[in-house]
Amino acid sequence: MWQELSGTIVLDWLGFSGRMGDALHFFLYDTIKIWFLLLAIIFAVSFLRTWFNTEKVRAYLAGKREFTGNVLAALFGIITPFCTCSAIPLFLGFLQARIPIGVTFSFLISAPLNNEIAIAMLFSLFGWKITAIYIGFGLAVAILGGWLIGRFNVEKYVLISVPPLSGDIELPTYVPSFKERVNEAWGNTRDIFRKIYLWVMVGVGVGAWFHGYVPAEFIAQYAGGDAWYAVPVAVLMGIPMYASAAGVMPLVEVLTQKGMLLGSALSFMMAVTALSLPEAIILKQILHIRLIALFFAIIGAGIMGIGFLFNTIL
Amino acid sequence: MKIEILGTGCAKCKALEEAAKQAVAQSGKFAQVEKVDDIQKIMSYGVMSTPGLVIDGKVVSTGKLLGVAEIVELIKAP
Numbered sequence: 001m002w003q004e005l006s007g008t009i010v011l012d013w014l015g016f017s018g019r020m021g022d023a024l025h026f027f028l029y030d031t032i033k034i035w036f037l038l039l040a041i042i043f044a045v046s047f048l049r050t051w052f053n054t055e056k057v058r059a060y061l062a063g064k065r066e067f068t069g070n071v072l073a074a075l076f077g078i079i080t081p082f083c084t085c086s087a088i089p090l091f092l093g094f095l096q097a098r099i100p101i102g103v104t105f106s107f108l109i110s111a112p113l114n115n116e117i118a119i120a121m122l123f124s125l126f127g128w129k130i131t132a133i134y135i136g137f138g139l140a141v142a143i144l145g146g147w148l149i150g151r152f153n154v155e156k157y158v159l160i161s162v163p164p165l166s167g168d169i170e171l172p173t174y175v176p177s178f179k180e181r182v183n184e185a186w187g188n189t190r191d192i193f194r195k196i197y198l199w200v201m202v203g204v205g206v207g208a209w210f211h212g213y214v215p216a217e218f219i220a221q222y223a224g225g226d227a228w229y230a231v232p233v234a235v236l237m238g239i240p241m242y243a244s245a246a247g248v249m250p251l252v253e254v255l256t257q258k259g260m261l262l263g264s265a266l267s268f269m270m271a272v273t274a275l276s277l278p279e280a281i282i283l284k285q286i287l288h289i290r291l292i293a294l295f296f297a298i299i300g301a302g303i304m305g306i307g308f309l310f311n312t313i314l
Numbered sequence: 315m316k317i318e319i320l321g322t323g324c325a326k327c328k329a330l331e332e333a334a335k336q337a338v339a340q341s342g343k344f345a346q347v348e349k350v351d352d353i354q355k356i357m358s359y360g361v362m363s364t365p366g367l368v369i370d371g372k373v374v375s376t377g378k379l380l381g382v383a384e385i386v387e388l389i390k391a392p
Contacts, residue, residue, distance in 0.1 A: 053376060054363045085364065086324065086377070089357065093360070
């Protein structure tokens with residue numbers, strides 16, 4: 001419905017035609033559609049999240065066996081709010097409750113990977129199937145990656161001492177009302193939307209230009225069709241792009257339409273969210289560079305594995 | 315009364331400190347507002363999602379940027 005309406009606006013009312021009309025139609029249609037879906041999905045996720053917080057998750061994870069712990073930690077990562085800026089208190093808080101370091105990493109991988117912006121963008125651009133694949137394989141990377149890191153005896157690379165929790169920690173017991181939850185979720189949605197709406201426009205704009213002007217052969221040649229290096233290059237390019245996930249994903253959508261393989265696209269998007277440079281720099285304050293390197297190497301390898309797998313079977 | 319803001323320098327932590335100061339002024343109570351940056355001290359409160367708000371040694375909120383009115387209510391609560 002909106003597809004036709006936006007077409008009428010651009011082609012009939014404003015009188016554009018040809019490539020320019022095509023690109024403008026695409027831009028208007030996609031921007032408004034993505035804005036709308038972003039608002040709806042981020043609100044839904046934020047609302048659900050008012051029932052969870054990291055303190056509760058920690059209390060639940062404490063004392064769980066290692067592999068079970070990895071699975072649960074990765075699952076909680078989907079639903080728990082996470083901000084790169086609180087990566088340190090979170091990491092130390094888990095260790096303080098004597099949650100194994102591998103389980104802690106499972107959470108630390110899953111939480112940013114399954115952040116609300118990435119999920120909302122994926123869903124609005126690629127539909128639920130790709131979103132489910134992304135989340136499913138993201139969980140696999142988080143579970144196995146965290147478990148593997150736990151096998152390396154990396155406790156010695158935590159650079160500050162973490163005394164165990166003393167006594168019972170008093171959790172805030174206040175239970176918000178339904179209205180307060182809605183208000184909180186709406187506030188969060190507004191904050192996030194303010195931060196990313198311009199990025200979405202820029203991303204869709206560049207994508208619309210690609211869509212209208214750049215021929216598919218060009219993309220297939222340079223953004224890598226089935227060349228072996230397509231996946232590693234995609235992962236490396238994704239690392240510094242954490243802040244602009246919202247702007248990058250519309251581009252990826254256009255690239256896949258024009259011949260970029262889905263595996264490369266998935267690897268790229270996971271690298272954007274899971275391998276974040278700002279997070280590494282923050283964690284550097286409390287972790288030895290070797291542990292951060294190991295973390296990046298294992299996750300990077302996992303993400304590339306998924307890319308290769310998809311490029312081969314699809 | 316002593317109000318502590320737990321946070322390691324994220325944007326929300328600074329905003330919460332500002333809101334807490336305004337809330338104290340509005341509430342008319344005598345209270346000191348202190349920003350806690352030391353990660354070990356933050357951990358000792360059991361808080362993992364910053365910013366955290368502590369009133370007289372009791373954690374009342376974590377991971378949230380409260381509004382001035384909300385903090386006023388927390389300050390006035392017995």
